Amino acid sequence: MDMRYSRPGYIIPIILxxxxxxxxxxxxVNQTSNDRLYKKENNELNSSYLIYHINDSVSQLFYEISNxxxxxxxxxxxxxxxxxxxxxxxxxxxxxxxxxxxxxxLVLKDRQSEAIVKDLKGDIYxxxxxxxxxxxxxxxxxxxxxxxxxxxxxxxxxxxxxxQNFLVTNYRDEVLYTSYYKPEDVxxxxxxxxxxxxxxxxxxxxxxxxxxxxxxxxxxxxxxxxPDSAFSVYQVNEKIELSLxxxxxxxxxxxSSTKDGVTFFVYESSFPKIKNTEQMIHATRYIMSRKExxxxxxxxxxxxxxxxxxxxxxxxxxRAKELIRKYYNRVQEAxxxxxSFQEGWKTDRGMIFIVFGAPNKVTKRKNGEIWTYGExxxxxxxxxxxxxxxxxxxxxxxxxxxxxxxxxSWYEAVDMWRQGRIYLDN
Numbered sequence: 003m004d005m006r007y008s009r010p011g012y013i014i015p016i017i018l019x020x021x022x023x024x025x026x027x028x029x030x031v032n033q034t035s036n037d038r039l040y041k042k043e044n045n046e047l048n049s050s051y052l053i054y055h056i057n058d059s060v061s062q063l064f065y066e067i068s069n070x071x072x073x074x075x076x077x078x079x080x081x082x083x084x085x086x087x088x089x090x091x092x093x094x095x096x097x098x099x100x101x102x103x104x105x106x107x108l109v110l111k112d113r114q115s116e117a118i119v120k121d122l123k124g125d126i127y128x129x130x131x132x133x134x135x136x137x138x139x140x141x142x143x144x145x146x147x148x149x150x151x152x153x154x155x156x157x158x159x160x161x162x163x164x165x166q167n168f169l170v171t172n173y174r175d176e177v178l179y180t181s182y183y184k185p186e187d188v189x190x191x192x193x194x195x196x197x198x199x200x201x202x203x204x205x206x207x208x209x210x211x212x213x214x215x216x217x218x219x220x221x222x223x224x225x226x227x228x229p230d231s232a233f234s235v236y237q238v239n240e241k242i243e244l245s246l247x248x249x250x251x252x253x254x255x256x257x258s259s260t261k262d263g264v265t266f267f268v269y270e271s272s273f274p275k276i277k278n279t280e281q282m283i284h285a286t287r288y289i290m291s292r293k294e295x296x297x298x299x300x301x302x303x304x305x306x307x308x309x310x311x312x313x314x315x316x317x318x319x320x321r322a323k324e325l326i327r328k329y330y331n332r333v334q335e336a337x338x339x340x341x342s343f344q345e346g347w348k349t350d351r352g353m354i355f356i357v358f359g360a361p362n363k364v365t366k367r368k369n370g371e372i373w374t375y376g377e378x379x380x381x382x383x384x385x386x387x388x389x390x391x392x393x394x395x396x397x398x399x400x401x402x403x404x405x406x407x408x409x410x411s412w413y414e415a416v417d418m419w420r421q422g423r424i425y426l427d428n
Contacts, residue, residue, distance in 0.1 A: 033367045034099045034139075035378075038152055040360040041428050045335060046071050047151040050179035051140060054169045055159060056194050058132040061166075063140075063155075064177045065089065067110075067122045073146035074114045083114040086145035091128065096135040096156075096368055103136075104129060130159050137366070154366065156397045162195045163255065163262035165397075169193070170264065181396065182267040182274075182341060185248040189266065190241050196256050199237050204229035207250040210344040212287060213353040216386065216408040227261055227394065229253070251343070253395060261394035269345060274337030276330050279304045285333045285347050286311070288357050289419045316422045328424050332356045342399040350402035354386055357415050359426030361386075371400060375426070384411045 038044040048068035055061045067087070074083035087110040092102050106128050130136055140153040158164040170178045171190050178189065207230045214220055235242050235254070246252060246268050255263035276282055283298045286308065290298075294311060301307035309322075316322035336352035337345055346352045354373065361373035362383075370390045376383030386408075388400040418425045 033365050033372075034094075034137075035363055035365045036152060036154070037363045038150075039154065039364045040335075040339060040355065042335075042360065043149075044151055045338075047142060047144075049142065049151070049153065051153060051155055052177060052179045053138065053155055053157045053166050055130070055157075055162075055167050056127075058195075059129055060127060061130040061157070061159070063091065063126045063128065063138065064179070065122075065124060065126070065140075066177075066179060067142065068119065069112060069122060070119055071147075072112075072144055074112075075146045085110075085112045085114075085122075087111075087122070088141075088143040088145060089126075090141040090143070091126065092139040092141070093128070093130070094137050094139070096137060099137060099366065099368065130157065132159050135160055158397065161262055163260045165262075165264040167193050167195045168254070168264040170266075181265060182269050183246050184271050184273075185246070185268055187246045187268075189244050189246065191244060191254065191264065192241050197237070197240070198256055201235050201237065201242060202255045202258050203233050203235055203244070204253045204255070205231045205233075205247065205250060206253065208343065210348060212284070212348040213350045213402070214404070216350075216354065216402055216404050216412055217406050218404055219406075251395075263394065265343075265395040267341070267343070273345070274334050274341070276333050279308060282330065283308050285330065285356075288353060289329075289416050315420050321422055325419070325422065325424065328427065329356070329419070332359070340398065340400075342396040343393065349400070351388060351400050354402070357412070357419070357425065358384070359424075360428050384408075 048070060050066045052064045053061055054064065067089075069085060072085040072087065074085045076083050077086070089108040089110060091104075091106040093104040093106075094100070094102055106126055108124075108126055110122055110124075112122055136157045136159065138155045138157055140155065142151040142153075143149070144151075157166055159166075161167075165181075169192050171192075172178060173188065173190070175190075183189065230250070235244060242254070244252065244254070244266070246266050249268060251265055251267040253263050253265045255261070270277070270281070272278070272281075276285055280299075283295070283304060286298075287295055290311070298304060298307040298311060312322040312326050313319065316325050333347045333352075333356060336347040336349070336355050340346035340349045340352045340355065342349060347356060351371075351373075358375060361375055363374040363378055365372040365374070371388045373386040373388070374383055375385070387403045389403060391399040391401050393399040415425045
């Protein structure tokens with residue numbers, strides 16, 4: 003029986019959600035909560051951040067903030083309009099998330115120019131002592147708009163081999179913020195804490211399956227470290243030049259005895275967007291039956307088949323266009339937020355985000371995240387628990403704790419989509 007979409011003939015109480023809520027409220031857990039982190043309005047600000055460790059005590063945050071959503075105002079008698087942004091950092095140890103160990107504030111003012119859309123770029127130096135891991139909570143406050151945008155970065159300073167000890171740039175010496183790249187891109191890597199002349203590079207040609215439903219009894223396989231091939235690269239003029247593959251990913255390490263390093267994932271040129279019909283069909287699998295999915299994939303006219311699927315569940319062309327826009331926007335956001343060693347839409351968090359929308363509250367713990375749909379403490383709320391997986395390729399790998407108790411909630415959410423309605427449009 004296909005377990006992606008099939009209405010159940012019985013109801014299972016959401017016991018797991020209730021137990022998780024009780025456990026979180028009855029124990030003093032080292033955690034922080036955020037009710038905006040993955041929501042649409044928080045992600046309207048197109049911004050990127052990257053942390054680079056310069057030495058054992060000093061680290062550097064690079065930032066790039068698009069001015070598309072910032073408000074420009076005339077603040078004096080001149081003819082110029084300015085934006086006014088306050089960038090704040092709150093740093094906490096991974097072992098004491100609820101205790102702030104350092105803060106930094108930077109004020110940004112930009113005068114409007116002929117370039118209507120541009121990026122506010124810069125960097126901030128701050129102290130991070132070696133030997134532990136941290137969370138850097140970033141807050142961008144648009145003073146004129148009176149709007150706050152939040153972001154959280156995990157940073158590993160317990161090892162000199164980890165990815166944040168490497169700074170990756172393009173040929174123009176511009177910092178590259180993402181871990182995913184286009185086929186055959188050329189990147190340049192430097193490291194102040196690793197000045198070896200020779201580095202090891204492992205190559206992987208993965209083929210990962212998309213996440214299973216949250217109630218599935220089948221265990222998702224964890225990624226095993228077994229490269230398809232390996233080679234060495236040399237540092238020239240304190241830089242490593244690396245031509246990326248057309249498909250797959252490279253993992254650069256300081257030596258062969260460690261698995262820690264910096265990873266370069268290569269996806270389609272359009273990534274994180276969904277551009278072609280086959281990508282659309284695959285990303286719609288969460289709300290399709292097996293028969294519908296096979297019909298689309300085997301159709302000679304795949305574009306017509308996926309359009310027919312959306313039109314049938316929407317009931318009209320206009321409604322179908324709205325559903326398509328909202329659904330694939332979630333797929334794109336999942337790629338931006340949750341990409342790890344596989345595309346974000348294929349991950350456990352990506353699956354829940356696409357079908358259910360952004361959670362009402364995200365509670366971060368040392369070893370994972372709790373997503374709450376509804377009010378915290380309400381036994382009728384849906385609660386998903388994600389465990390953080392130690393992974394040499396990424397700090398963004400989270401595994402859903404699956405349970406039969408999620409079956410009813412899953413089918414209700416899928417059924418809303420199939421009735422032409424968007425589940426939790428946030």
